[in-house]
Amino acid sequence: MNSRKIEAWTLVEEFVQDPGLRRHILSVAAAMRYYAVQLEQDAGYWETVGLLHDFDWEIHPDLDRHPIDGAIILRERGWDEETIRIVLSHYTEGTGVEREKPIDFALLACDEITGLVIATALVRPSKDVRDVKIKSIRKKWKDRRFAGGVDRDHVEEVTADFSRNCFSGELTLWDHIGNVLEAMQGEAESLGLDGRLAH
Ligand SMILES: [Fe+2]
Numbered sequence: 001m002n003s004r005k006i007e008a009w010t011l012v013e014e015f016v017q018d019p020g021l022r023r024h025i026l027s028v029a030a031a032m033r034y035y036a037v038q039l040e041q042d043a044g045y046w047e048t049v050g051l052l053h054d055f056d057w058e059i060h061p062d063l064d065r066h067p068i069d070g071a072i073i074l075r076e077r078g079w080d081e082e083t084i085r086i087v088l089s090h091y092t093e094g095t096g097v098e099r100e101k102p103i104d105f106a107l108l109a110c111d112e113i114t115g116l117v118i119a120t121a122l123v124r125p126s127k128d129v130r131d132v133k134i135k136s137i138r139k140k141w142k143d144r145r146f147a148g149g150v151d152r153d154h155v156e157e158v159t160a161d162f163s164r165n166c167f168s169g170e171l172t173l174w175d176h177i178g179n180v181l182e183a184m185q186g187e188a189e190s191l192g193l194d195g196r197l198a199h
């Protein structure tokens with residue numbers, strides 16, 4: 001692990017005790033790594049940004065504070081302004097920081113959708129993300145009461161933005177969800193979605 005990634009994870013360990021939030025953070029980090037490889041970017045750095053993006057959600061669990069107040073902590077801890085800018089760009093409405101770079105578009109596109117993948121894995125008897133098929137996610141996508149916090153329209157919108165900015169518009173919603181699923185399946189153990197919760 002590179003040192004920034006270790007520092008990011010140390011911060012998560014310090015500020016995030018909730019296993020569900022840790023799982024979300026690790027899921028986004030896995031998806032970010034996946035896309036960095038696809039887009040020939042710095043995978044360790046993209047993963048680091050994924051780890052950092054919600055580190056303050058447990059201490060600032062509302063959008064008046066998150067991620068703006070989290071940015072203050074990142075600055076105090078010596079994180080660079082570019083990294084802070086990327087983190088702030090995942091909530092433009094509150095921060096005024098627009099998405100500009102591929103990493104910004106990837107972060108928001110990977111953020112919410114991980115929630116639907118996790119919820120789909122957790123309703124399987126095996127509780128193993130490696131058993132989740134894209135077909136089951138499609139079904140859950142249509143049932144808007146399932147994982148109702150995952151705003152489908154918003155996911156479509158931010159995926160389209162990511163696609164336009166990084167894939168010449170050719171990344172479809174379901175390609176994207178398939179990629180996020182694959183990325184998370186590769187990290188089943190660290191996500192705790194490897195069947196251990198079935199017992
Ligand atoms: Fe967030």
Ligand SMILES: [Fe+2]
Nearest residue numbers: 028053054111
């Ligand atoms: Fe998030």
